[in-house]
Amino acid sequence: MRQHGDIRNLFDEVEQATGAARKDAFRRLVRLLAVHETAEEEVVHPFVRRSLPGGEGVVEDRLAEERAAKELLARLDDADTDDPKFRSExxxxxxxxxxxxxxxxxxxxxxxxRTAAPERLTSLARAVEAAEAMAPTRPHPGTESAAKNLALGPVTALVDRTRDAVRRAMGKEG
Structure with a gap:
């Protein structure tokens, strides 16, 4: 829930900034969204599927939303943040x-x-932190499942994190 607030704040920052500051804020937003969604896909959604009556439908709805957001985020990822179309998208x-x-x-x-015991909440929190540490830093539509994230995530994360390092070294992160 805290990260949802961080995401809202980063959207505000991107919308209010200009030039290099907007680009930097947007890169941080992309990274946070990618890492956050991966952790949910690997930890939260599987728990909900198993423990919530009707959980399968709830999760499928969230995955459809995540895929649509990842597709738009992937299109915006390399966009010119000063382009007027960028703001509307x-x-x-x-x-x-x-x-x-x-x-x-x-x-x-x-x-x-409401339903998880305190020790289960603690283990879920640790699992989310571990998933975030290994998550890709860019959106990858089509990987909205724990199995796909676990199979493709480490390689994708390595590629993303290498790309991030190259961008920083070349001064393209902001």
């Missing part, structure tokens, strides 16, 4: 991501808080 992405976050909070997170 960013507004659409923000609306989609915020609706998705509200649905997660309403249909998944509340169930987890």
């Amino acid at each position: 960013l507004a659409g992405l923000r609306a989609d991501v915020m609706a998705h976050a509200r649905a997660e909070e309403r249909y998944e997170f509340i169930h987890i808080r």
